[in-house]
Amino acid sequence: MAKEYETVIGLEVHVELATKTKIFCGCSTAFGAAPNTQTCPVCTGMPGALPVLNKQVLEYAIAVGLATNCDITRYGKFDRKNYFYPDNPQNYQISQLYLPICKKGSIEIETQAGGKKKIGIHEIHMEEDAGKMIHDAWEEWSLVDYNRSGVPLIEIVSEPDMRSAEEVIAYLEKLRLVIQYLGASDCKLQEGSMRADVNLSIREVGATELGTRTEMKNLNSFKAIARAIEGERARQIDLIEEGKAVVLETRRWDDAKGESYSMRSKEDAQDYRYFPDPDLVPIVVSDAMLEEIKAKQPEFRTEKMARYKEEYDIPDYDIDIITSSKHMADLFEATVAICNQPKKVSNWLMGETMRLMNEKEIEPQDLSFSPENLAKLIALVDSKAINSSVAKEVFEVMFTQDIDPNEYVEENGLQTINDEGALRKTIEEVITNNPQSVKDYHNGKEKAIGFLVGQTMKAMKGKADPGMINRILKELI
Amino acid sequence: MANIINDETIEYVGILAKLELSDEEKEQAKRDMGRMLDYIDKLGELDTEGVEPMSHIFPMQNVFREDGITNTDTRGELLANAPEEKDGMFAVPRTFE
Numbered sequence: 001m002a003k004e005y006e007t008v009i010g011l012e013v014h015v016e017l018a019t020k021t022k023i024f025c026g027c028s029t030a031f032g033a034a035p036n037t038q039t040c041p042v043c044t045g046m047p048g049a050l051p052v053l054n055k056q057v058l059e060y061a062i063a064v065g066l067a068t069n070c071d072i073t074r075y076g077k078f079d080r081k082n083y084f085y086p087d088n089p090q091n092y093q094i095s096q097l098y099l100p101i102c103k104k105g106s107i108e109i110e111t112q113a114g115g116k117k118k119i120g121i122h123e124i125h126m127e128e129d130a131g132k133m134i135h136d137a138w139e140e141w142s143l144v145d146y147n148r149s150g151v152p153l154i155e156i157v158s159e160p161d162m163r164s165a166e167e168v169i170a171y172l173e174k175l176r177l178v179i180q181y182l183g184a185s186d187c188k189l190q191e192g193s194m195r196a197d198v199n200l201s202i203r204e205v206g207a208t209e210l211g212t213r214t215e216m217k218n219l220n221s222f223k224a225i226a227r228a229i230e231g232e233r234a235r236q237i238d239l240i241e242e243g244k245a246v247v248l249e250t251r252r253w254d255d256a257k258g259e260s261y262s263m264r265s266k267e268d269a270q271d272y273r274y275f276p277d278p279d280l281v282p283i284v285v286s287d288a289m290l291e292e293i294k295a296k297q298p299e300f301r302t303e304k305m306a307r308y309k310e311e312y313d314i315p316d317y318d319i320d321i322i323t324s325s326k327h328m329a330d331l332f333e334a335t336v337a338i339c340n341q342p343k344k345v346s347n348w349l350m351g352e353t354m355r356l357m358n359e360k361e362i363e364p365q366d367l368s369f370s371p372e373n374l375a376k377l378i379a380l381v382d383s384k385a386i387n388s389s390v391a392k393e394v395f396e397v398m399f400t401q402d403i404d405p406n407e408y409v410e411e412n413g414l415q416t417i418n419d420e421g422a423l424r425k426t427i428e429e430v431i432t433n434n435p436q437s438v439k440d441y442h443n444g445k446e447k448a449i450g451f452l453v454g455q456t457m458k459a460m461k462g463k464a465d466p467g468m469i470n471r472i473l474k475e476l477i
Numbered sequence: 478m479a480n481i482i483n484d485e486t487i488e489y490v491g492i493l494a495k496l497e498l499s500d501e502e503k504e505q506a507k508r509d510m511g512r513m514l515d516y517i518d519k520l521g522e523l524d525t526e527g528v529e530p531m532s533h534i535f536p537m538q539n540v541f542r543e544d545g546i547t548n549t550d551t552r553g554e555l556l557a558n559a560p561e562e563k564d565g566m567f568a569v570p571r572t573f574e
Contacts, residue, residue, distance in 0.1 A: 019544050026547030035565040037550040044555055056544035077532045084495050086569040098532075135571065143566035146555075271493055276532040284538045 003241075004205040007233045008213075009168055009198060010122075010160035013175060014153050015185045016129065016193040017060045023128050023152035024051030024094065024280075031191075035145035043128075043150030045089030051279055053078075057152040058101070058283065060184040061126050062293050064154060065102030067178045067300065068121050072290060073101050076283040078126075081272045086144050087130040095155075097274045100125035101283075107178070109170040119171050120159030129153050154184075160199065160210065165226040172196060172222065180326040181300050186365060189220050196225060201246070202236045211236070212246040216253050216260055228253040232260060304329060312342035318350050325364030334371035335378075344378050352392055356399045369402045377405040384465055390414050416465050420472070423456075423464060427472050430455045438477050449473060480514035482507040 022029055025042035041049035065072055076099040080092040105121035131149040135142050156175065162168050176187040176194060187194040196219055201211035216232060219225045231253070236246050251260040299307070301323050308319045322332050328349060335345045357364065377398065381391045386409055394405050394414065409415060417423065430452055431438055440448035449470070456469045487503050490510075498506060552565060561568040 021544050021546050026542065026545065028546045028548070034552075036552045036555055036567075037565075038548075039555055040548045040551065046558075052540060052542045054544050055541035058541070082493075086567070086572060133572065134566070140571050141561070141563060141568040142571045143563055143568055145566050273493070278533065281533050281535065281537040281540050 005202045005233075005237055005240075006205050006207075007163055007229070008160050008201050008203060008210060009162040009164075009229065010213075011156075011158045011162070011168065011171065012197040012199065012215075013156040013158075013172070014129075014195040014197075015064075015156065015179060015187060017057055017152040017154060018183060018185050019054055019056045019060070019152055021054055022150035023054050023057050023126070024150055027150065029151050033147055035143075036147060038147045039149070043089075044146050045091070051094065051277075053280060053283070054152065057126055059293055060152075060182070061101045061124060061154050062285065062290070063182050063297060064156070064179060064184055065105060065124050066294060066297060067182060068102075068105040068107050068124070068156075068175075070102035070105030070121060070124060072285055073099050073103060074285045075099065076101050076285070078277045078280045079274045080277045081274055083272060085130070086142065087133050087149070089131065089146060089149060093128060093130065094277055094280070095127035095274075096125035098276070107171065107174050109167060109174050111170070112166050117161075117167065119161045119167070122157045122159050124154050124156045127153050127155060160201075160213075165229040168196075168198070168225060168229060169222050172225070177301060177324070177326070180365065181298055183298070183326075188363075188365070189222070192220065195220070198225065198228060198232070200229060200232050200236070202233060202240070211240075212248050214246065214248070214260075215250045217250060217263070218252050218254075221255075224253065224255040227255065227258060228260065231258060235260070312336070312346075314342055314346040318346045321354070322346065322349060327365040327367060331367060331369075331371055331374070335374045338371060338375035339378050341378060341382075344382075345374065348374060348378070348395070352395050353399070356396065360400075368400075369398045373398055373402060373405055380405055380409060384418070385409065385415055387416050387463070387465055390416070390462060414463060417460060417463050418465065418468075420468070423460070423468060424472055424476075426459045427452075427456050427469065427476060430459060431473075431477060441477060452477075479518065480511040482510045482514075 019029060021027060022043055025040050027038045027040050027043055030038070042051050062072055076096065078094050079097045081095045081097070082092045084091055100123040102124035103122070105124070106118045107121065108116050108118050111117050129148050129151040131144050131146040133142050133144055158171065162171060172194075179185050179187050179194075185193055189195070198216045198219060199213045200216065201213035203209065203211045214232060214236070216228050219228055232251070239246055247262075250263045252263050253260045304323050305319050308314065308323065309316070312319075321328075323329050332342075332345055332349060336342045339345065353367065356362070357367070377391060377395060380386045380394075381388060386394065390409075394403075394408055397403050397408060398405060434452060434455060437448045437451050441452070452473055453466060453469050456473070457464055457466065484503075487498075487507050487510075490506075491498055491503075556562045556565070556567070559567045
């Protein structure tokens with residue numbers, strides 16, 4: 001009989017914090033600057049340069065810890081992790097090994113079966129990112145850009161509590177949502193502001209001892225994570241079935257090929273010789289500091305959902321979708337604050353916004369139209385200045401370019417023609433030109449009127465009020 | 478000297494430190510490291526029962542900076558230190574991941 005195996009997974013998630021400056025120096029963290037233009041002696045490891053901790057990094061790390069039910073370490077410090085690689089100009093990374101800022105937390109995920117499961121968080125620590133290396137396949141050089149060196153990260157280390165790719169993704173989505181709600185990071189996997197390393201081992205169902213694990217890196221989408229988990233599970237099962245041993249090692253996932261390969265080399269002994277960093281003084285988190293951060297914690301999704309239910313007359317389904325992204329929820333609330341029409345705002349988000357997001361493969365956090373413009377568009381429809389199909393056209397432009405709908409309608413002459421005389425004249429012509437439809441209508445074919453409305457709208461180049469057309473039509477035939 | 482550093486250890490430390498030592502230098506380093514460990518052992522004789530490990534010698538804590546940009550582009554100065562440069566970046570012997 002074939003043996004059954006269980007997959008045991010723990011994650012190390014790195015999150016780039018949304019600070020303006022680096023963790024230990026006043027260099028900008030803005031993305032996309034020319035190479036090495038956001039550097040200084042501290043983040044390029046010049047001898048004698050002294051790092052000083054960015055207070056915002058500490059506050060974000062504590063805020064994430066509080067939101068994930070962690071114990072906050074009241075006496076903490078930084079340690080040096082020593083290794084040589086050109087992306088690390090100091091030859092050590094400043095990190096936290098002995099006294100990480102947060103410990104022993106957990107978050108709850110929803111399982112596929114519909115139940116709830118607690119995933120333990122072993123610890124969260126603060127550390128600095130490394131520089132970026134560019135490897136040119138045809139040149140003998142590798143090029144190094146230190147703009148990213150010293151960008152603040154938190155590393156969230158889970159317990160090995162996950163058993164499937166679905167649980168891993170549910171955990172990551174939950175973590176991302178919490179961190180986005182806190183505003184501590186935008187958590188974009190593709191852009192690397194959230195990175196997950198997967199520690200995976202297998203064991204026979206019923207076994208209590210953990211198997212030998214491997215660590216997989218280079219996973220930059222949820223799909224890649226799911227595929228890497230399936231691939232690594234299969235690889236380890238094959239090894240064990242063949243009577244071979246799984247080797248404790250780091251592997252790099254190649255998503256295009258759908259396989260992982262070992263990153264181990266004999267020259268790279270994994271011995272980081274951690275020791276306390278004497279350049280940085282201890283961190284003492286006082287009661288007052290903790291209370292201050294607690295007081296600043298935002299409204300999280302569960303609370304927001306409850307409030308929406310109370311305040312707005314919109315369906316639960318809408319609430320669920322809107323609150324699943326902090327950015328969408330912000331957009332919703334800001335628009336409602338201007339126009340005070342929650343149902344209409346929600347309809348725009350649920351309908352056209354979702355449709356265009358799917359069509360253009362855009363994540364909710366990347367929605368770029370402003371609440372002001374959405375409110376203006378709603379007002380244009382309400383005042384019957386434009387009809388709903390014109391509104392959809394305008395929205396589509398707004399979705400990609402965030403144009404001002406008032407100006408756009410004006411410039412493109414999209415206003416509904418409210419000149420009843422002109423409309424009457426057009427309708428009379430339509431009636432004359434379509435005697436069969438008029439006859440059908442009189443013979444009880446209600447649908448025929450739809451055709452006549454369509455013909456009128458066409459003649460009016462789409463810029464008429466369908467309600468008005470209907471009324472006049474019925475009056476005239 | 479109570480602590481004797483063997484050949485295997487000195488090879489390993491050499492790999493970690495990315496140093497290539499001559500046989501003579503290795504012998505010297507083995508002796509120096511042995512003496513350093515003897516000194517650490519001496520410290521180990523002290524009774525530190527109940528003493529919290531110290532991570533910093535100065536009685537200071539919570540030195541922070543506010544999250545404001547204070548640095549400007551000094552790439553020219555930075556790259557003046559680079560043995561090789563290309564396209565505004567440090568050029569290093571090619572590495573493989």
